[in-house]
Amino acid sequence: MRKDGTFIGVEVDDAVAGDAALAAKLREVCPVDIYSDADGRVDIVEGNLDECVLCRLCLDASPAGTVKVLKLYDNEAVLA
Amino acid sequence: MRFFEYEAREIVKRAGIPVTDYGFTTDASEARSIAERIGGPTVIKSQVLTGGRMKAGGVKFADTPEEAEQHAADILQLEINGHQPRGVLVDPKAEVEQEFYAGVVWDGTRKRPVMIFSPVGGIDIEQVAEEQPDKVGRRHFSNILPFGDFEAKEVIASTGVTGSDLNKLVPIVTRLARLFVDNDMTLAEINPLGKLKDGSFVALDAHMDMENEARGRHKKLLKDLGVGDEETRQAREATEFELAGEAVDAASHRGVAGNVTEFDGDLGLVIGAGGGSLTLFDAVRKYGGRPANYCEIGGNPSVEKAKGLAKLVLSKPGVDKIAVMMSIVSNTRVDIVARGVIAACLELGFDPAEKIAIFRIPGAWEEEGFKILEKYGVEYADRSVSMHEAARRAVEKIQGGVTA
Ligand code: SF4
Numbered sequence: 101m102r103k104d105g106t107f108i109g110v111e112v113d114d115a116v117a118g119d120a121a122l123a124a125k126l127r128e129v130c131p132v133d134i135y136s137d138a139d140g141r142v143d144i145v146e147g148n149l150d151e152c153v154l155c156r157l158c159l160d161a162s163p164a165g166t167v168k169v170l171k172l173y174d175n176e177a178v179l180a
Numbered sequence: 181m182r183f184f185e186y187e188a189r190e191i192v193k194r195a196g197i198p199v200t201d202y203g204f205t206t207d208a209s210e211a212r213s214i215a216e217r218i219g220g221p222t223v224i225k226s227q228v229l230t231g232g233r234m235k236a237g238g239v240k241f242a243d244t245p246e247e248a249e250q251h252a253a254d255i256l257q258l259e260i261n262g263h264q265p266r267g268v269l270v271d272p273k274a275e276v277e278q279e280f281y282a283g284v285v286w287d288g289t290r291k292r293p294v295m296i297f298s299p300v301g302g303i304d305i306e307q308v309a310e311e312q313p314d315k316v317g318r319r320h321f322s323n324i325l326p327f328g329d330f331e332a333k334e335v336i337a338s339t340g341v342t343g344s345d346l347n348k349l350v351p352i353v354t355r356l357a358r359l360f361v362d363n364d365m366t367l368a369e370i371n372p373l374g375k376l377k378d379g380s381f382v383a384l385d386a387h388m389d390m391e392n393e394a395r396g397r398h399k400k401l402l403k404d405l406g407v408g409d410e411e412t413r414q415a416r417e418a419t420e421f422e423l424a425g426e427a428v429d430a431a432s433h434r435g436v437a438g439n440v441t442e443f444d445g446d447l448g449l450v451i452g453a454g455g456g457s458l459t460l461f462d463a464v465r466k467y468g469g470r471p472a473n474y475c476e477i478g479g480n481p482s483v484e485k486a487k488g489l490a491k492l493v494l495s496k497p498g499v500d501k502i503a504v505m506m507s508i509v510s511n512t513r514v515d516i517v518a519r520g521v522i523a524a525c526l527e528l529g530f531d532p533a534e535k536i537a538i539f540r541i542p543g544a545w546e547e548e549g550f551k552i553l554e555k556y557g558v559e560y561a562d563r564s565v566s567m568h569e570a571a572r573r574a575v576e577k578i579q580g581g582v583t584a
Contacts, residue, residue: 106526107519107552132482150483150519154548173552 101142105149109170110134110158116166117142126167129157154179181390181413184227186269187405188386192370195359197352198382200274206267211252214270215245221273224251229413230261238265241273274384279372281305282353284360286367286391292320295357297335297349301372315339323361329354348381349373363401364394421496425475428488435481435512437489445470447537447578448493448502450486450521452477456507456567463571464503469578472499480512486520487527494528494535501537503574508563514541514549522556533557537577540570 102111116122120140127137132151135158136143156179158167169179183191186204193199203214204227215222226238233239238260242248252268279302287294297317300308309316317338321331332353336346352373360368367389374384392414395402412418418426421442429438436452447469451460457476464471473493477486493502504521506512518539525532539553542563553560561570 106523150523153513153516171548171551173555174548 103144103146104172107173108149108152109172110144110149111168112142113166116163122162125161126158129161181392182229183388184266185385186227188388190405191388192383192386195355197355200272200382202269202271204267204269208249208253208256211268211270212245212249215248218272222248223271223273224248224255225269226255226258226260226265227267227269228260228263228265230263233260236260274374275377276374277377278375281371282356282373283369284357290320293323293360294318294320295335297339297353299339299341327357352381363398364391365389366391424492428492432482432485435479437477437481437485439476441474443471443473445472446498446500448472448496448499449475450477450490450493450502450504451475453506453509460505460567460571463568464575467572467575469575472496478512483516483519486517487523490521490524491528494524501535501578503537504539505570506541509541509543513544514546515552517541518549518552537574538570540565
């Protein structure tokens with residue numbers, strides 16, 4: 101699943117999107133509410149995407165490579 | 181934030197300073213009841229946040245309660261300098277032997293309050309200072325250390341007041357100084373402070389101005405006085421544009437993006453950071469620019485909030501371009517503000533490169549911010565370009581050529 105704002109895009113690997121524990125964790129860690137927990141599934145709140153502060157907390161909370169934060173203003177550079 | 185006279189009197193009264201047995205009302209027949217209770221001649225005073233009420237017929241004397249009612253009815257209909265009276269204050273016509281002046285005002289240069297006292301009251305203190313300078317005593321005092329009554333005594337005595345008058349005035353002026361500090365006032369003035377025939381002193385009129393930013397610390401007082409959150413109480417009524425700026429700022433707790441003041445120019449300003457707003461506003465004017473607004477942005481507002489402010493400024497009739505300029509930021513993020521102002525342009529259907537005359541915000545996350553600006557072709561500057569130079573470039577752009 102991928103959703104884009106004007107400046108920031110977020111991609112969550114479909115293989116982990118249904119992980120209820122991950123959905124709850126992402127919702128908890130993101131300081132600007134970019135993730136929501138939709139009945140145990142990860143969802144991305146499109147309206148909040150451009151508020152991303154590039155803090156990497158979502159990357160640390162998920163299995164490596166399953167969540168990507170993309171800087172749309174920088175040739176879709178992936179937040180490492 | 182200014183107070184009406186009836187509110188200022190209440191503040192004075194709560195501080196333990198004697199006041200007359202006045203009454204406030206919005207109803208002419210109640211003015212009559214107040215006058216009956218007072219018994220004797222009264223003064224009916226319009227309650228407006230503007231000067232010149234005496235000249236405009238907003239202050240009238242009444243010998244009977246019937247007359248008080250009639251005057252109140254007339255005054256309530258009066259418009260004074262474009263202001264409708266909030267109500268009328270019915271005051272006993274005091275038998276005054278002498279009028280004094282006592283005031284405390286915030287000295288922005290010295291960053292301390294200054295107490296002013298004069299045995300010549302009832303007229304503007306500026307006039308007394310000019311015509312009888314020896315009759316005006318002044319003294320700065322600390323707004324951190326406790327106020328000592330010797331400080332009041334020194335100021336009063338310096339104007340030649342002695343004996344029993346001095347003894348009676350010291351606690352009044354001391355209480356005025358304390359109320360100034362306790363209530364975060366920028367002005368606390370009793371003029372005239374009347375000496376009655378029996379030798380006692382009473383506040384006959386009072387003016388109070390509270391630091392606007394301190395309103396949150398005085399919620400109880402404001403509630404007791406009936407001052408609503410929506411009442412800005414500035415020197416003039418807030419414009420629709422300014423109220424919209426307040427709404428933008430209030431919409432989220434993160435950072436500041438508001439404190440908007442409307443001007444009639446063509447260059448919209450999104451400015452701020454550590455005094456940067458004032459410096460940048462002055463710099464724009466120095467180079468012959470005509471600001472459309474003043475505002476303050478800082479404290480790391482959200483993208484949504486920065487966008488809200490930029491949209492408001494961009495939508496103001498007559499605004500041709502905006503200049504986004506701040507001093508060097510530390511906690512406010514350059515990339516977040518950049519996203520906000522660019523999103524504002526895009527949502528309004530403008531080309532950011534056209535609409536943003538210059539973006540000069542150096543500091544936290546500037547590399548990310550500059551990448552965003554580059555993508556949209558917006559001219560930006562780092563800290564090697566001074567705030568004045570940035571302002572000059574913005575003015576030059578909007579004037580399409582040479583700046584002053
Ligand atoms: S990087 Fe931070 S702000 Fe951005 S989506 Fe991840 S947790 Fe949220």
